[in-house]
Amino acid sequence: MTRTYQSATDAPARSLNDTGPGFATRAIHHGYDPSGFSNAVQPPVFLTSTYGFESVAANEAAAALGGRLYAREYNPTTEILEQRLANLEGAEAGLVVASGMAAFGTLILSLLSQGDELIVHKTLYANTLAMVEQAVPRFGIKVVAVDLSDPQNLEAAITERTRLVFFETPVNPLSRILDIAAIAERAHARGVKVAVDSTFASPALQRPLEHGADIVLHSLTKYINGHGDALGGAILGDAQTLRTLHETGLRYITGAALSPMSAFLILRGLKTLTLRMERHSATALAVAQALEAHPAVAFVSHPFLDSHPDQVTARKQMSNGSGMLAFGLRAGYEGARRMMDRLNLITRAVSLGDADSLIYHPASLTRARQPIRKDAHLADGVGEDLMRLSVGLEDADDLITDLRRALDAL
Template identity: 80%
Template sequence: MTGGGEHDKCQKQSGHSHAASFGFDTRAIHHAFSPVDFKRAVQPPVFLTSTYGFESVEANDAAAALGGRLYAREYNPTTEILEQRLANLEGAEAGLVVSTGMAAFGTLILSLLSQGDELVVHKTLYSNTVAMVEQGLPRFGIKVVPVDLSDPSNLDTAITEKTKLVYFETPVNPLSSILDISAISERAHARGVKVAVDSTFASPALQRPIEHGADIVLHSLTKYINGHGDTLGGALLGDAETLHRLHETGLRYITGATLAPHSAFLIMRGLKTLSLRMDRHSASALAIARMLEAHPAVSWVSYPFLESHPGQAIARKQMTQGSGMLAFGLHAGFAGARNMLDHLQLMTRAVSLGDTDTLIYHPASITRARQSIRKDAHMISGVGDDLIRLSVGLEDVDDLIGDLQQALATL
């Protein structure tokens, strides 16, 4: 994790000038790396080492004084480049990358909250985050307060003197509903409470929550930022002081959830084409959403840039495009969803999202299957038996539409 003066030093050492006037794509490709500093290698090297050697005791001391530059759990040159690049793209002072998106959430919460503190969350969250807030955090004496943040005024009664953080996703998984980052942040800040936003569904190519008042941004790097379905990762981005705390407590001794340097390399490779991919994901998803909305077998569609979406105005205010995620339901309900998915010929039936491949799944089916081994498994708030989540990939959109149409025709 790099921030503050150390971040500035790394900026000056780079062979490229990274002025604010440089565009998003230029910074996604070049920021925080110069071939001159790495024996002229155009791609960042992958530093596969568990520890570091020093030419003298004094040099060893100097590395220790920088914090965590003695051992690979806390520092790696490859992951440092990724941290600086992501922070720059999000408009943050500093960044921290970890092994998964859930590791990012655990690092955030367990570093900033203690026994007796309260966490306000939106009523609908990613299913494993729900498990953490319902089962994990109460064990440590942290009270979780679920709130419908689609009405930001609900914060007025939810926040108490014990509240330390407000946390939500937007767009929300899996409903693709939209929350107003600016309105929520304004109310939370008026009570002296920080705001953290999971922006995984949008990526920094489409949405930068810090620009709208958020304090911390979380990403599952596994998804759009990597974009190729071949590695896991998570990131936290925000002010240098908070990120230093997350590094020195969360990563160093609470979670120890280090991102592998080869994973950092793969994620940086994906980052270089992020905005190009998000353009295609978004254009195809909008075309598919419009087709589904007009189909007689479909009862509802939720996509942020559809004219019928209740959060469309807010989405267009804080996002440049609608991303590749949409949700829809069928008149035939649970059984119809299972039938339709079984008749797909091109789309892949799989969890996860943000890949080049189109991925589709039926949460209710997964939940019922899990209940045989996890008695506490349940559908998250707002998700019905009919909901189908679709992560639109980079295939030809006409092929994707054709696959959906032939599967829907079987109902």
């Protein structure tokens, strides 16, 4: 059985001789034995598209077992990443794919069929929202959006056709927190599985399986890689479900295999995950407190702020608040645009979880997309003044100074 821990920060103090390696140790070592790879300290990158066999019979035996025939289905570098991530999340198995959206697509298209129903939280990452509104219904799957901030709302939404409940926590881009345990309890009482996108937290801060979720998704592009130089996604959960996702979703539905070079880069980033998340979280809280004190700021949302409406739930299921926050300005849409253009240190970009601090304004991008995508719209609860800030690893004082200079000019 996989060992789980209450928090990443207490793991390094654990002895190898009592409860096993701590979280940070496992993030560096789990799933890789250098003696099996010419004693190379770092896992090799296996750049091969296929595998040879010593005989026809051996080839046939591998095929019969769904074996290691082709790089879309198996790669030694990606296998190490899968094992390590599963261990850190407390999952039986894992599957890594080409991006976070590939993870969501693989999950939905593998587990749901025509006539099934999918329940989602009303606020989702923009591209996930587009997929559940536009793509998923084309396959005869009904999508029901529910406000899961009140878990009781789930009870009326579940029907005999409901197969999965999916939500993010923390929620992108609002940084609101949903109660995983309360939602899972209600879903399981009706025989429905729960999948949680935990990208904003990473397993260093939150492990949804420990709170009752069945499946965890990550965009590995974000905090787990942490360096803004590789795309990737992961699905983690029980062995039977993950076998289905591998043998159907990855092999012949999406084919969205992760490149071994990206797997190598993500493994490299994973080694510093614990340290990075501690720094991201501490700096983000300091930045959030500074923003909250500025007269030009209308609101700030960070899970560990005293003013956050979900702070109790956040502290129950997260060991720290992460580096993500949202805030809005009293000057509204135009004020947000002016303020962002005055930033000198913080980069205007749409990703998150990098060493660099990144900020973006969802309303501006949505308006820019509308001439080519008439149905483009902001997610529920996202106002035109909202900005999402991914706080990086810079000095907190420098980030606060940059933000104050831009805000003071409004």
